Amino acid sequence: MNRTTLSLIAAATALAAVTGFAAATSGGTDDAPAKAAAQLPVERSSLLCPTPGQSDLAETAYTSYTPPSEEAGGTDSTAGKAQLMPVESGPSDTGDDKDKAKKPETVVAPKAPGKPATGEASGADAPALIGTADGALAPGWAVQQTTTVEAGTGRGLLGLNCSAPDTDFYFPGASTAEERSDYIHLTNPDSEAAVVDVQLYGPEGAIKSDVGEGIQIGPHASVPVLLSTLTDKPYTNLTLHVTARSGRVAAAVSAADDKLGGDWLPAATDPAASLVMPGIPKDATSVRLVAFTPGQDDADLKVQLATSSGKIAPAGHDTLHVKSGMTSAVDLGDVTRGDAGSLLLTPTDTSVPVVAALRVTRGKGADQETAFIPATRDIGARATVADNRSKGSTLALTAPGATAKVKVTASPGDEGGTATSKEYTVKGGTTLSVPAPVPDGLKGTYALTVEPVSGGAVYGSRMLEEKQDDVPAFTVQTLPDDRGTVSVPESEEDLSILQK
Known part of the structure; x- marks a missing residue:
């Protein structure tokens, strides 16, 4: 067997090991039935947490947790590793002692699945964090970032599930109103720069701005962009679309109101014809629905509230028309009326993909606080x-x-x-x-x-609340599938591909 053939076999074997590229058949024949894919625990997870806030009064708690899984090593503390570190530190050690001496300390370092690990930060200078988990700590890894701000713009309880990097995000419910200070936080986990476009859509369509094009996010860096710098006039209700031209980022909007408190606005789930926004509190005093359709067709939607006893149509708001490329908003008032519920959007006729989110307010007068509930995926496997x-x-x-x-x-x-x-x-x-x-x-x-x-x-969804004097401070996090497993086709080596 000559050297070229050996090299080809080695290359084919390596490719099969990395990507599963091997004949998914019982005997390597073209007409044999394919074997079913197996659901296996993921071996590595990445999460990014944005800069906690702009306030010197901010007190932030981080909580990390990986559910135990027998397939991934149960609660074995030696079967994996995870850490959350400031973005400036970049990836794990390079082996250079000088670099190690400069490396910031780990903020959170989980030891084993099945037990939470915590960390904290104070003030406006707390950095964004980049996290990695492998082995038994990777499947279903979740990190919550919870910030308490006692006074000033955006005061209240601000909560966010730290998120995985991606290339495309929608944020219905953003605003550039004079009383709002909304920032889009863009965090790059990789060793190459990412280039990102930020586009705003108002009630009349796309808002032209050159400032939001080609924003560069350096390696292992995080950049906050004030949304009001992207437009010449204020808009109360907007949809923000973030796309990465190159690389990938994590993205989240921090929304702060002069009077109504603030919270994080996470990205909504991907555009879909039917959407669910779960967990409107029973004592909500005001609920605003913001929706956007990114396609070429208008969307006509049925609006329903799933209460404890069944589905009802909000009075005067049983349908919603969303024009193509334009943001629509409707105030539903105190729609829950003492009975916690979830908002459902379904097509009245033709299915047109949309994105949507709710802004929920609790309290009255000077003691109001807000949170956001974006449309989310179902719980799935876990x-x-x-x-x-x-x-x-x-x-x-x-x-x-x-x-x-x-x-x-x-x-x-x-x-x-x-x-x-x-x-x-x-x-x-x-x-x-x-x-x-x-x-x-x-x-x-x-x-x-x-x-x-x-x-x-x-x-x-899960609502977390605490009293801040007379303010009913709260935050809501949705519960989508944690993607702790991945579908892996069952495969076997087929060296006959070398002869094709």
């Missing part, structure tokens, strides 16, 4: 949310179609406690809102995982 406390965590679960049963597990606390699980049944077309289960003997903060047991698709 969803995870970190940073829950002994009091103030409320779980909302919605089954838009068939009745479903789910299992909710409360992890041990970061300082102690014993995990506990409870099953809930969510009737079709309703929203179930319950206090989150608490682990026995809880000390510190804990995480929740939600797993379907039977029935139809379930959507969810």
Whole structure:
């Protein structure tokens, strides 16, 4: 066998190992049936947390959690590694002692699946964080960033699930109104610069701006962009579209209001014909729906509220027309009227993809606070949310179609406690809102995982609240599938490809 043939075989073997490129057949024949793909735990996860805030009064807590998984090593502390570090530090050690001496300290360093790990930061100078997890700590890894601001613009409770990098994001619900200070935070996890375009869409369509084109994000860097610098006049309701020309970024909007507090506006789920925004609090005093369709066709949508007893149409707002390329907004008022619910959007006729989010307000007068609920994916195989406390965590679960049963597990606390699980049944077309289960003997903060047991698709969110004097400070995080597993085709080597 000559050297060229050996090189070809080595290359083919390496390609099969990395990408699964091998004949997914029983005997290498063209007519043999393909083997079913297996769902295996992911081996590496990346999460990025933006700069916590612009206030010197900001106090930020980070909570990291990976659900235990027997397939990924159970709770074995030696089977993986994870860390959250300031973006300036870049990737892991290069081996240069001088570089190691300059490396900032790790903010959060989880030790094992099944137990939360925490960290903290103070003030306006706290940096953005870049995180990586591998081995047993990678599948379903979740990090919550929770910031408390006691006074000033954007005061309140600001919460965000740190997110994975991507190339395309929509943010319905952004604003450049005079009372708002909205920033889009763009964080690059990679060793090459990323180039990003930021486009705003108002009630009359795209807002022309050269400032938002070709924004460069350096390697392992984070850049906040004030949205009001991208337009010559204020707009109350906007949709923000972020696309990466090259590289990839994590993106989130920090929204701060002079009077109504503030929170993080996460990216909405990908454009779809039907959308779910779960977990409007029962005591919401005002709810605003913002929707946008990125395609060439207008969208006509049925608007429904899934309550504890079934679906109803909000008075005077049972339908919504969204013009192509334009942002539509409607104020639904105190739509829940003492009964927590979830907003459902479905096409009245032709299916047209849309994106949407809710701005939710609690409280009255000078004691109001806001949060955002973007349209989200369903829970899927499992969803995870970190940073829950002994009091103030409320779980909302919605089954838009068939009745479903789910299992909710409360992890041990970061300082102690014993995990506990409870099953809930969510009737079709309703929203179930319950206090989150608490682990026995809880000390510190804990995480929740939600797993379907039977029935139809379930959507969810977790509201975290605390009192700040008379302000009902709160934040809402949705519960999409944590993507802890990946589909891997079953394969075997087929060296006959070298002869084709």
